[in-house]
Amino acid sequence: MDMEFDGATEKEAVQKAMDELKIQDFEYEIISETKKGLFKRPSVRIRVIREDDPSAFEPVERAMDEESDEEEEEFAASDTGKPENDMERDIISFVDGLSEKMEVKFVSEIVSRGNKGKINVNLKTDEGSFVIGYKGERLDAIQIITSAYVLKRYSDKNIKVVLDVDDYRQERMQKILKDSIAQAKKVKSTGRSVFLDPLNSYERRAVHKAVGDMGGLATESYGNGLLKRIKIFRA
Template sequence: MIKEAFGKGATTEAAIEAAKSELAAPEDADVKFEVLKTAKKKTLGLFGGSLAEVRAYYEVPDEIKKPEPKPVKNQQPAKNEKKAEPKKQEIKKESVSDKKVSSAEEERTVGEASKAAEKYIKSILDGMGVQDAKITSNEDSESVYVQLDCGSDYGYVIGRRGETLDAIQYLTRLVINKGKDNYKRVSINAGNYREKREDTLRELARKNAARVKKYGRNVCLDPMNPYERRIIHTTVQEIEGVDSHSIGSESDRRVVITLAEGFKATNPSNGRGRRGDYRRNDGRSRSKTTEAPSRAPRSDLEGTLYGKIEPKAKEE
């Protein structure tokens, strides 16, 4: 076995002394030295230069290890002594009572969002001065559904094109999902407004799709929320010869109905320059004009913009 140590110094002699001191070999040891690196002087006494490095080592005879005594073998157990059997891992079975408790907790969790939605919507309606409004709700694992029956105040709660109802729905969704891990959608209906609005949008999509197929000119609809745009897109997909896509951003996002690729308009010469058309000229310009209303707008409070809004019929 070889023991070694290293030393550094300004000169080779200094490095040897440092290595000997580090090695601490006995006086009778045959110490040998190996110069690994010689010292270099600094340029102008300021730059560069390096220390000398020396390795000192000597050989030590290996120690002869004495054989360790072999351990005495344990006596064999008596024949009548039984070996300990490994314990079987106990598998706990969920009792019926535990299942009932977990299902009850799940029901409470499911009902929590709908109750919070009802409470918040009632506070909004009270602030709007809507009296005797009836609020019913139900929910599943993904959504909360709320039905409002407002008597003669439907137009006030719904607003122009459902803007007030959509705002209440948006705020309610924020409230019930605040601080929750499982996000839930919220759908609020006042009377049968959602059904009537869906019918109106589908008819609007079919009417403008027929116009595009006839004249071959794109039609750009008014801005809509994502739910209403989805209804338009779904209806257009069912009509052969036309496509649809959305343009704009945020509150100004709207649907454009176009002639499908490979289809030709049935009467392309007519309809040129009509008001309300969405025109394109190689993507360089577009224009949309609207007629000024010829009469005063109908009152939102009376609900006449949507026809007669009635309480949703109960399923028998």
């Protein structure tokens, strides 16, 4: 039988579960989360995963099912930040157009180009925190829309456009890896598996590799949608 608990925050929902189930150690998944809005109160619903529950959710991905590790790509910095050909001009024009449609002020500038078709683009803005959004949600939304456009328009080319705001992605990745390795060390010493916060595919791939390199541990991804949680456990 599924056991679900609600709270204004994840911590509150977990505390309710502990109080009702009379246990301190258990695994759970966040099944819904509502952010605070002008007329909405924040809420989080969790589902407790019980070892004797045959309906406990199954991993939707294992480490090898994530996007395969990409070979190292060499990058050349852009001297001007401006597009150099019609394709780049079209992509930059599309991204800048999103600024108007989403009522978010930013201007796109090309930071570097990879020898395998990757283009790194910085969204120059005075409203960095707003453009990035909570845990990068707004930046990820802009990224998804841009990636879909590039894939549809230039499906015959090996082009990948990565958007960032003042190295936010790099700084977030460093924090994610630091926290993941710390959690992995706990799993190694205690034997108890842990779940990480929801991550996108790029972040999950990096975590799978970092934890796998530690030896003696395994990872699986759980959940639906673009963001999934990684479970770290002893191999």
